[in-house]
Amino acid sequence: MSIEATAPAALSINSERLWGSLMDLAAIGAYEDAATGLTGINRQSLTDEDGEGRRLVIGWMKDAELEVTVDEMGNIFGRREGTEPDASPVMAGSHIDTVATAGAFDGCLGVLGALEVIRSLNDAGLQTRRPIVIAAWTEEEGVRFGTDMLGSAVATGRLSLDYAYNLADEAGLRFGDELERIGFKGDRPVLLEAPHAYVEAHIEQGPVLQQRGLAVGVVTGVQAISWQKVILHGRAAHAGTTPTELRVDAGLAAAQIIVQVRLMVNSGRYGQLRATVGHVRTSPGLPSVVPDLAEITVDLRNPDDALMAKAEADLAAFLAKLADSQPGLRVEAKRMAKTNAVPFSEEIQAVVETTAQDLGYETIRLMSGAGHDAQEMAAITPTAMIFIRGQYDGISHNPREYSTPEDCAAGIEVLGKTLLKLAH
Structure with a gap:
């Protein structure tokens, strides 16, 4: 026009x-x-x-x-x-x-x-x-x-x-x-x-x-924008009596995702990728209970659609491996929003x-x-x-x-x- x-x-x-x-x-x-x-x-x-x-x-x-x-x-x-x-x-x-x-x-x-x-x-x-x-x-x-x-x-x-x-x-x-x-x-x-x-x-x-x-x-x-909600299903347990190797800690899994998205940004493999975890919630949310559920959001942004797709695919692969890291952990990812550049x-x-x-x-x-x-x-x-x-x-x-x-x-x-x- x-x-x-x-x-x-x-x-x-x-x-x-x-x-x-x-x-x-x-x-x-x-x-x-x-x-x-x-x-x-x-x-x-x-x-x-x-x-x-x-x-x-x-x-x-x-x-x-x-x-x-x-x-x-x-x-x-x-x-x-x-x-x-x-x-x-x-x-x-x-x-x-x-x-x-x-x-x-x-x-x-x-x-x-x-x-x-x-x-x-x-x-x-x-x-x-x-x-x-x-x-x-x-x-x-x-x-x-x-x-x-x-x-x-x-x-x-x-x-x-x-x-x-x-x-x-x-x-x-x-x-x-x-x-x-x-x-x-x-x-x-x-x-x-x-x-x-x-x-x-x-x-x-x-x-x-x-x-x-x-x-x-x-x-x-x-730039391209991707929003996901990741829900991690673990198992509640007493913080003092449950050995570490027997825990299914949803809070630990959430922390691992937060660190991973920052490592992805720092790697330089995804161009000008930006990643933010802006929402974190655990349940039951008590100081003496291993959380049985954690919910986070992952916000990815990138001016390059191809590099955004690579970042999303690599994050999905990480989430799949994360489920294997703690027997009994279940990882659920839901798309909230997605727009291309x-x-x-x-x-x-x-x-x-x-x-x-x-x-x-x-x-x-x-x-x-x-x-x-x-x-x-x-x-x-x-x-x-x-x-x-x-x-x-x-x-x-x-x-x-x-x-x-x-x-x-x-x-x-x-x-x-x-x-x-x-x-x-």
């Missing part, structure tokens, strides 16, 4: 209004974080807090005279009509759901930044030929129902609606039931008609832009880069280490992302997550003028 891009009309982002919206949304789900002494945000998908945040954002969309629709997955769309309503729209967005220990910017900046672009277009009386649509996707984080980018993955056809509805959280609550409970099971058909282009602004969630002294970056794509549109990357340079922002091109809704949209339309610098080495999924008002405004200024070029 050829992407036409023309010089945008004058557009001025109201940075104070953008910052105020970010802080107002951040108040929903706010909590005092004991570990950092800061205010964090816990607004996980389809919770009461998520419903409250959704209603706030929809109210702002309607105030900006957008036509708001909600699809069968709870994805929210705000449409600003163009002078050619039948032209395929340009879309921008992200998500407002959070992890349990979040800051104010992850995902939210992409949604509220796009909203600020619309508000600024209204302020300036500017009209575009193509419609512009803001998307707020459901369950991007995947922390509650175990599958990240869920709303956009169903909207673009990678996952089915039935699959999503039947996912359950740790309390056994079904996604479909919770979606209906908070009032966001919409009637718009979930399968999305391909827009003309999709652009997502997002905090980097990494240290590169800060180290380079740059406010914005151009994202080349997203996704390159973004060279044409739209060039539009973003040129726009940033015209505004006086030096940029670099970099690959995203985190998953984003943009990688799902790239399957159906030319797609790109704009990264915005984070402070404190770009820490994210933590109350210390922070981007300055100036950097937020810079990134959204680039987003706004990119959208104007694409929608002209």
